[in-house]
Amino acid sequence: MINFRRNDIIKRYEQVSCGVGDESKVGIFSLRTKALPFIKVSSGHKVRAQAAINAGCKGIDIPTHWYNLIADLPVKPPPPLNPRTFEPVTPEDLSPLLPNELIKQEVTTDRYIEIPEEVRDIYGLWRPTPLIRAKRLEKLLGTPARIYYKYEGVSPAGSHKPNTSVPQVWYNAQEGVKRIVTETGAGQWGSALAFACSLFNIDCEVWQVRASYDQKPYRKLMMETWGAKVHPSPSEITEAGRNILRMDPSSPGSLGIAISEAVEIAVKDPEAKYCLGSVLNHVLLHQTVIGEECIKQMEAYGETPDVIIGCTGGGSNFGGLCFPFIREKLNGKMNPLIRAVEPSACPSLTKGVYAYDYGDTAGLTPLMKMHTLGHDFIPDPIHAGGLRYHGMAPLISHVYELGMMEAIAIPQTECFQGAIQFARSEGLIPAPEPTHAIAAAIREALHCKETGESKVILMAMCGHGHFDLSSYDKFLRGDLVDLSFSEEKIRASLSKIPNIGS
Numbered sequence: 001m002i003n004f005r006r007n008d009i010i011k012r013y014e015q016v017s018c019g020v021g022d023e024s025k026v027g028i029f030s031l032r033t034k035a036l037p038f039i040k041v042s043s044g045h046k047v048r049a050q051a052a053i054n055a056g057c058k059g060i061d062i063p064t065h066w067y068n069l070i071a072d073l074p075v076k077p078p079p080p081l082n083p084r085t086f087e088p089v090t091p092e093d094l095s096p097l098l099p100n101e102l103i104k105q106e107v108t109t110d111r112y113i114e115i116p117e118e119v120r121d122i123y124g125l126w127r128p129t130p131l132i133r134a135k136r137l138e139k140l141l142g143t144p145a146r147i148y149y150k151y152e153g154v155s156p157a158g159s160h161k162p163n164t165s166v167p168q169v170w171y172n173a174q175e176g177v178k179r180i181v182t183e184t185g186a187g188q189w190g191s192a193l194a195f196a197c198s199l200f201n202i203d204c205e206v207w208q209v210r211a212s213y214d215q216k217p218y219r220k221l222m223m224e225t226w227g228a229k230v231h232p233s234p235s236e237i238t239e240a241g242r243n244i245l246r247m248d249p250s251s252p253g254s255l256g257i258a259i260s261e262a263v264e265i266a267v268k269d270p271e272a273k274y275c276l277g278s279v280l281n282h283v284l285l286h287q288t289v290i291g292e293e294c295i296k297q298m299e300a301y302g303e304t305p306d307v308i309i310g311c312t313g314g315g316s317n318f319g320g321l322c323f324p325f326i327r328e329k330l331n332g333k334m335n336p337l338i339r340a341v342e343p344s345a346c347p348s349l350t351k352g353v354y355a356y357d358y359g360d361t362a363g364l365t366p367l368m369k370m371h372t373l374g375h376d377f378i379p380d381p382i383h384a385g386g387l388r389y390h391g392m393a394p395l396i397s398h399v400y401e402l403g404m405m406e407a408i409a410i411p412q413t414e415c416f417q418g419a420i421q422f423a424r425s426e427g428l429i430p431a432p433e434p435t436h437a438i439a440a441a442i443r444e445a446l447h448c449k450e451t452g453e454s455k456v457i458l459m460a461m462c463g464h465g466h467f468d469l470s471s472y473d474k475f476l477r478g479d480l481v482d483l484s485f486s487e488e489k490i491r492a493s494l495s496k497i498p499n500i501g502s
Contacts (some may be wrong), residue, residue: 016131060128060296062120067288069323069395070109070281072330077398078369082196086500089366096267097274099220101171105282113285119167126162127289128156131297136425138445145448146303147441149461150294150321152339158461159431160317161277164286168275169196172395178355179203179272181265181379183233183258185313185389185435187219188463189277194228207233207261210253218295218467219364226367240362241356254378255314255389260362267364278314279359279368279393287320294458303456305336307444310460312340312349312407315393317462326404336458338405340396341436343415345483348373349400349407351490356500357391367498370397374493390493408440411482416475417438419465431463432471444445 024131067335079088094103104112115123134147152160172180180202184190190206191193196391197204206228213220213232233253240260244251251257257274267272276283288373298305308325310318318340327336342349348371357372359365399405415432418439423429430438441459448455465472474480 010494014098026068059300062123062127063115063289063292064120065112065114066285067292067324067327067490068108068111068113068285069288069319069326071109072236073402074366075396075398075402076109077395078356080368080394081500083358083365083367086367092119093366097263099171099175099177099273101174102168102282105285106280107278111306115289116170118168119170122166123163123289127156128293128297129290131294131301132426133301134422134426137422137442140421140425141442141445141449143445143449144452144454145445145457146454147445147457147459148298148301148303149441150297151461152290152292153428153431153461153464155192157192157195158466159188159192160287160290160320160460161189163289163320164194164277164283164316165189165192166199167286168283169193169200169202170248172273172275173200173202177202177271177273179205179269180275181205181207181262181272182275182277183207183255183262184212184223184277185209185211185218185255185258185430187216187223187467188228188431188433190228191219191222191226192277193275194223194226196226204228205262205265206230207235207258208250209255209258212238215470216467222467224353225373233261233262235261236371238264240360240364244361247410251399252378254361256359256361256375256391257378259360260364263360263364264362277387279317279370279391280452281395283316284319284323284393285394287316288323290317290320290460291322291324294321294465295328298458304334305458306455307337307339308458309339309341309437309440309444311433311462312342312392312396313346313389313433315340315396317433317460318394319393321460323460326399326454329404339440340400340407341440342407342409343436344409344411346373346389347409348390349397350403350409352390352392353494353497354397356400356495357497359391366393367468367500370394371400372497373490374495374497376496377490377493388478392467408435410439412483413475413480416472416480418442419472420475428461429465429469429472430461431465432468434460434462437461 082089091103130151155162177387182193194204210232223230234244234257238261266272312318322338354371354375356367356369358375361376369390377390415435417433419430422438437459441457
């Protein structure tokens with residue numbers, strides 16, 4: 001048996017990863033196993049090893065600033081409105097829910113916002129995250145396309161969500177907040193917020209959508225391990241929850257309902273604030289660390305993406321990857337096609353209307369101009385619980401209206417079929433949410449196989465599926481079915497949207 005000194009291994013690995021020395025042409029995330037025969041590990045372990053070492057890699061640094069796309073848009077997005085006066089919201093309207101610094105970030109038109117040093121230090125636990133070429137998937141599909149994925153599953157919570165949970169909790173801690181409440185769908189956001197609150201000794205209370213609460217018990221345990229208190233939503237604790245249960249005692253819940261419950265609790269407690277894991281401008285702002293890193297990583301590979309694909313529910317993962325690339329597109333540096341992928345059972349971009357609507361079911365939040373299926377629309381309980389939201393982030397909706405991106409909807413069985421192909425070729429088991437991006441990337445790659453085009457496809461791989469194996473079990477047993485929306489149900493929901501006009 002050959003023994004290697006750990007420091008020598010890491011030093012040699014860093015030379016490959018950072019593009020230093022003989023292997024400088026292979027790119028910052030490539031690994032030549034011939035030169036390093038002792039690192040022959042499974043794809044999953046290699047990814048995690050790369051992520052740990054890349055955090056100290058001089059080739060790619062953790063970004064120092066978040067990027068605000070609003071600064072570069074030719075037309076600014078419509079403002080959110082006070083739900084009582086229908087006038088643009090003021091900082092005073094938002095202060096019961098958010099700390100002052102996050103309110104400033106929500107409305108700013110500054111191009112860049114500096115990331116606090118302590119937040120960057122915590123980011124260093126998992127960032128930079130790896131950009132990986134899916135060569136085995138390419139071979140499986142027989143495509144001339146080159147497929148890359150930006151993998152956010154290396155974070156402590158296993159998804160992209162800590163990119164915003166950490167700064168949100170940090171800003172709350174600076175203002176002396178003692179308690180934070182939130183909602184979560186699949187549990188990725190709740191897990192990320194519980195993790196962040198544990199770092200700053202702040203109490204965390206989470207309302208998890210009932211369908212996911214039942215489907216994913218280990219997400220609940222994960223949140224509780226980090227000290228959070230978790231309730232299924234709808235619950236008997238809040239007026240909003242009780243109202244829903246009176247109408248439907250077996251309600252599977254929705255993100256809109258869970259938001260109503262969390263907001264109701266936050267506004268009643270002067271020591272509490274509310275945090276949201278998607279939709280709002282400051283959330284998408286924090287997530288741009290994904291795209292900023294990815295631009296530099298693609299440059300190191302000598303590649304420019306032709307197609308960028310991400311799943312969309314509220315939009316934070318998609319916006320985090322795509323917004324910096326849209327900046328580059330607006331500046332004439334590249335011209336990628338940008339494609340959002342949503343579930344067929346909850347198609348806010350492809351089937352919703354662009355209108356002012358509430359961000360929650362009970363109508364407690366500001367009115368936001370967004371693509372919506374109606375604030376009381378309750379999607380069927382698909383397994384991609386993080387995508388079961390009635391609306392789309394206002395900023396993504398605005399970008400979509402400006403024609404800067406396109407959107408498609410894919411049913412969940414096709415998504416899980418793509419996930420199986422991905423897992424059996426690349427080694428990583430994706431969360432149900434990014435399976436939508438995988439399925440769309442496979443469609444694009446197979447189209448390239450037909451046309452002979454060698455396009456560069458970049459997709460967002462926002463988290464792992466280790467806590468979603470019951471969903472895979474259903475798919476593998478043939479019990480997973482496609483759930484679609486009812487046109488009648490959507491018409492009824494859309495009829496209740498406030499009549500604000502344009």
